Amino acid sequence: MELAELIIAGDRRAIARGISLVESQAPAARELVAALYPHAGRAHIVGITGAPGVGKSTLVNALALDYRRRGARVGIVAVDPSSPFSGGAILGDRIRMRDLAGDPGVFVRSMASRGNLGGLARATVDAVTVLDAAGFETILVETVGAGQAEVEIAQAAHTVAVVQVPGMGDDIQAIKAGLLEIADVLVVNKGDQDGADQAVAVLEAMLSLAPPRVGPSGDAWTPPVLKAIATQGAGIAPLAQAIAEHAAYLERSGQGQQNDQARAARELHQAVREALWERFLAQAGSELAAAVQRVRDRQIDPYTAAEQLLRDAEP
Amino acid sequence: MLPLVATQALEVIPAMTNRIRVLIAKPGLDGHDRGAKVIARALRDAGMEVIYTGLRQTPEMIAEAALQEDADLVGLSILSGAHMTLVPRVLQQMRQQGLAEIPLVVGGIIPPDDAVALKALGVAEVFGPGTPTTEVIAFVQRAAGARP
Ligand code: B12
Ligand SMILES: Nc1nc2c(ncn2[C@@H]2O[C@H](COP(=O)(O)OP(=O)(O)OP(=O)(O)O)[C@@H](O)[C@H]2O)c(=O)[nH]1
Ligand SMILES: [Mg+2]
Numbered sequence: 001m002e003l004a005e006l007i008i009a010g011d012r013r014a015i016a017r018g019i020s021l022v023e024s025q026a027p028a029a030r031e032l033v034a035a036l037y038p039h040a041g042r043a044h045i046v047g048i049t050g051a052p053g054v055g056k057s058t059l060v061n062a063l064a065l066d067y068r069r070r071g072a073r074v075g076i077v078a079v080d081p082s083s084p085f086s087g088g089a090i091l092g093d094r095i096r097m098r099d100l101a102g103d104p105g106v107f108v109r110s111m112a113s114r115g116n117l118g119g120l121a122r123a124t125v126d127a128v129t130v131l132d133a134a135g136f137e138t139i140l141v142e143t144v145g146a147g148q149a150e151v152e153i154a155q156a157a158h159t160v161a162v163v164q165v166p167g168m169g170d171d172i173q174a175i176k177a178g179l180l181e182i183a184d185v186l187v188v189n190k191g192d193q194d195g196a197d198q199a200v201a202v203l204e205a206m207l208s209l210a211p212p213r214v215g216p217s218g219d220a221w222t223p224p225v226l227k228a229i230a231t232q233g234a235g236i237a238p239l240a241q242a243i244a245e246h247a248a249y250l251e252r253s254g255q256g257q258q259n260d261q262a263r264a265a266r267e268l269h270q271a272v273r274e275a276l277w278e279r280f281l282a283q284a285g286s287e288l289a290a291a292v293q294r295v296r297d298r299q300i301d302p303y304t305a306a307e308q309l310l311r312d313a314e315p
Numbered sequence: 316m317l318p319l320v321a322t323q324a325l326e327v328i329p330a331m332t333n334r335i336r337v338l339i340a341k342p343g344l345d346g347h348d349r350g351a352k353v354i355a356r357a358l359r360d361a362g363m364e365v366i367y368t369g370l371r372q373t374p375e376m377i378a379e380a381a382l383q384e385d386a387d388l389v390g391l392s393i394l395s396g397a398h399m400t401l402v403p404r405v406l407q408q409m410r411q412q413g414l415a416e417i418p419l420v421v422g423g424i425i426p427p428d429d430a431v432a433l434k435a436l437g438v439a440e441v442f443g444p445g446t447p448t449t450e451v452i453a454f455v456q457r458a459a460g461a462r463p
Binding site (some may be wrong): 012013015016017019020024026082083085086087088089090091092094095098101102107108109110112114 | 333334368372373376380382412
């Protein structure tokens with residue numbers, strides 16, 4: 001059997017090899033994605049994001065246990081940063097997911113960001129496609145510890161849970177611009193620590209100031225703010241409930257379809273950009289190197305140089 | 316500034332594909348994790364992706380993680396003296412998962428006679444206290460690189 005067929009049949013070794021293949025970005029990776037693409041699109045993809053150490057992995061562990069109790073198969077992709085110096089990485093999210101061991105209904109995969117800056121790896125979306133095609137009904141994607149700029153997850157997931165912890169004070173203000181805007185559900189984790197209720201109140205106040213999010217049908221979604229203690233499994237069922245409600249809202253309001261359209265456009269646009277870039281490199285790689293020197297020596301500006309290169313590279 | 320960084324990333328990534336993935340695990344009840352962490356960091360600094368499972372892993376958990384993570388090599392760190400019971404069970408679990416071809420290395424406090432016995436069972440190499448990390452890196456690059 002071919003790799004794609006094995007993945008669709010749920011073969012775990014094949015799933016693992018398939019994810020490595022899409023990570024490699026080899027030409028065969030594109031063929032695999034092509035074969036799996038029609039079989040994917042059934043899973044609900046949930047993003048879990050927030051600053052380093054807020055308890056994302058612990059929350060993923062608890063949430064996955066909750067989904068398993070209700071019978072859904074759960075795929076997990078957990079992204080950690082690559083070292084910008086060596087390109088290597090230590091992937092430690094599994095440490096918090098030990099409760100999921102031995103369950104054939106769960107598949108946990110760690111992934112290094114490999115230089116990508118948006119909080120995910122470039123191949124994360126393709127890894128999710130592999131798990132989706134393999135039949136996992138819920139896919140949890142943990143981002144790297146994210147600040148305000150790492151909001152790629154908003155495009156990759158159907159529902160985004162932004163995780164906060166008590167006592168962030170002014171930091172909560174800081175997330176206003178980035179993470180808060182992409183949150184479909186807000187979680188104040190470490191609810192066993194002082195100031196959790198305060199943090200919930202602050203977030204609720206901030207949300208009340210935000211413009212309402214209205215879907216195409218006129219239905220509005222107000223992100224709920226939930227308190228959780230991931231280490232004790234407290235507040236997890238309400239979180240799963242809120243995620244399910246958001247999924248229902250996406251369906252009901254037409255917002256889900258609109259998001260899917262935007263996602264498809266983005267993925268296609270990115271594929272076109274990359275293909276063009278590769279073609280350009282193959283055709284004009286040496287001219288590019290020469291132009292870099294001229295830009296460095298300020299004999300030419302980058303914009304004019306780019307125009308020239310593109311004109312010369314045209315077939 | 317941002318678009319510029321993005322373009323840089325685009326150019327950097329081709330060179331970053333196909334990294335060696337190593338699983339480092341601490342089986343049993345052994346709490347000595349310095350050696351495992353030293354090795355994990357050294358391998359990361361050599362450009363590898365290291366999945367660290369943390370403490371108290373059962374042989375079943377280790378084999379399952381090796382499978383899911385598609386590890387090119389599995390490393391165990393054992394300083395508790397329980398290596399002669401734990402390592403054969405990890406080897407057995409890995410075979411059961413169809414991972415017999417993935418090299419398994421062991422580090423920690425392993426008496427020389429036991430090291431010989433473990434290698435006879437199928438362990439690729441044993442590294443004791445004081446092993447320079449360069450030696451470990453070179454071995455892992457060779458052993459993991461040989462994988463199809
Ligand atoms: C520091 C230490 C501790 C610290 C551990 C801190 C920690 N978080 O790691 C503390 C104080 C907590 C501790 C406690 C105990 N310890 Co203690 N501890 C040591 C000591 C002194 C050094 C270990 C160490 O960290 N070395 C530094 C690291 C970098 O070296 P390393 O682990 O050997 O790793 C190197 C190589 O072995 C190899 N390597 C290791 N792992 C791996 C993995 C891979 C994949 C690879 C490739 C290579 C590799 O590469 C590394 C770099 O060279 C050793 C004695 C010794 N000289 O080894 C005793 C020792 C390991 N401890 C011992 C004992 C008995 C205990 C206790 C049971 C004592 C007690 N009665 O309470 C407890 C048990 C704790 C527990 N829960 O398991 C004994 C073990 C005896 C045995 N195996 O037969 C030792 C050997 C001391 C002795 N001579 O009796 N210990
Ligand atoms: N007190 C308390 N500690 C928690 C809770 N949830 C997680 N932690 C602890 O917080 C620490 C970090 O947890 P992780 O789950 O690794 O956090 P993370 O957000 O995944 O971290 P990164 O992936 O490194 O960004 C661990 O020591 C957890 O045990 C909680 O609800 N209460
Ligand atoms: Mg984590």
